[in-house]
Amino acid sequence: MTHVVTDPCIKCKYTDCVDVCPVDCFREGPEFLIIDPGEGIDCAVCIPEYPVNAIYADADIPGEFSAFLGLNARLSRQWPTISRRVAPSPEAAQWQGKAGKLSGLDPALLAPPT
Numbered sequence: 570m571t572h573v574v575t576d577p578c579i580k581c582k583y584t585d586c587v588d589v590c591p592v593d594c595f596r597e598g599p600e601f602l603i604i605d606p607g608e609g610i611d612c613a614v615c616i617p618e619y620p621v622n623a624i625y626a627d628a629d630i631p632g633e634f635s636a637f638l639g640l641n642a643r644l645s646r647q648w649p650t651i652s653r654r655v656a657p658s659p660e661a662a663q664w665q666g667k668a669g670k671l672s673g674l675d676p677a678l679l680a681p682p683t
């Protein structure tokens with residue numbers, strides 16, 4: 570089991586969840602956060618902290634967010650740790666609640682390193 574950050578985090582980057590994680594397993598990318606599945610202890614304390622309902626246990630991921638299971642695992646090997654809450658994206662209010670944000674990202678942000 571692991572926990573996974575999904576589409577609602579994109580372009581919002583609320584980091585309330587980061588402050589409560591006891592093992593610092595969040596990683597920060599330019600447009601969203603992810604969880605390192607190798608570091609998490611599945612305590613679930615981050616789920617109610619995130620204001621836009623972006624974090625799910627892997628068994629509970631809605632179908633439209635299924636790609637995020639692999640993305641969290643892969644990007645966790647590339648993105649740095651974030652261990653303290655920071656200000657959300659300046660565009661958070663504009664993007665909060667929008668659907669399908671993953672498809673609008675620059676593919677280079679998600680490409681495996683070459």
Ligand code: SF4
Pocket residue numbers: 572589590591592593594595604608609610611612613614615616
């Ligand atoms: S489930 Fe627990 S260990 Fe995993 S990211 Fe959330 S707070 Fe951290």
